[in-house]
Amino acid sequence: MSNSTTPSLSSGSSNPSTHIATPVPSERICTDQHALYCFDVLVAHFEDREPMDPPFQNKNEKYALFVTWNTTSHLRSNKKPALRGCIGNFTPMKLADGLREYALVSALEDHRFSPIKASELPHLSCNVSLLTPMTPISSPLDWTPGEHGIHISFPHPSAHRPLSATYLPEICADQGWTKEETVLSAIQKAGYKHKVVVGDVVWQSLKVKIYGSEKATTTWEAYVEWYKGKGGKLKVVKS
Template identity: 90%
Template sequence: MSHSTTPSLASGSSGPSTHIATPVPTERICTDQHALYCFDVLVAHFEGREPMDPPFQNKDEKYALFVTWNTTAHLRSNKKPALRGCIGNFTPMKLADGLREYALVSALEDHRFSPIKASEIPHLSCNVSLLTPMTPISSPLDWTPGRHGIHISFTHPSTLRPLSATYLPEICTDQGWTREETVLSAIQKAGYRQKIVVGDVVWQSLKVKIYGSEKATTTWESYTKWPKGTGGKLKKGKK
């Protein structure tokens, strides 16, 4: 199990800087237990039972959050586990409720992928990201890869439909993208399929916000060894 944190929205030494900072928490707000709880929620779904009571102290505190599932059954070109589902909510909600909801939504309702099956669980790892508040930036490239997540929004120039998309802080570096490539990919993710050129009408219309995150990661193996887990076998349930 591992942790990573983005305690501040202040940029690093390389590239453009925002000079925007958020308070650095004195204690971790995101821990292994949050990711382990998501595993239990997913296992409980397939076993046809209620998940365990939240094992963390901050269950009633409100956070914007994302839950991400990755799988070792498929690997990316860089040999890292492939994305299997990632959905969250920028509206702060009670942590216990949010994790219980999005552990399943990200596993079963990410329309980029087929729903996760019970047979896939031994290959999964789970990331929980708790987000700091979003801060607007003046330029789409005024952020630091690996430190900032980005949220873009714009209006489709033809249909006038509002479009938006986000990438968590780790996505840019995990994929090996530049800032420009990340923003262009986010535009496509938002649903705009036409070619984009930096500086064109769509690019200039972008409204971009950045945010930080604190993240915890765990694996199926760690869940099976966790004293509160259900062991190494997935019991057959009602679903």
């Protein structure tokens, strides 16, 4: 969820003695229909119309969720699409309402980026992440990259205001970070810009929770095909 610079480290890797498993649903709860709906919400915003009805059956079920937009207009160092916006909510919401809200919030109100423009649509892809409940862990490093998302919180050591940040499960692997790098980057993302080293006062004050997620992804091309298949005619962007 972030492309910020990874902070320097002052300690080696840790090998926690315990492993916390992430609950896995017996059936998929997140599908490409959720991501396609987010695309339609954004397109409808630009076309000044109402989005299509949610195309998924679990529209009234409640989940914590995040919506992420990536763009091929810019590429990261690993040649993957660059982040264009990512915002969500840890409070479970009805899927239809939550996706409709955060499809726009993540596209237009992520303070790290300028609002997405209609001309960018053909370069976008959309990820939807539906989250499992968070579980506290005793050590900031007691989690598994690619399996767990992390949520950190801690008091600012001088201002004493609470700070917090999160990274979804795929971020650590996508960025090529170690667990230490991921936690230290999350500290910066939370708004604490001073140097932090593993084991110092700030590190010791961390409260860390982990969670799992199901993710679905779709592209602009897939959305256009899906939308036309439903008889829709695009107005804002011609493909």
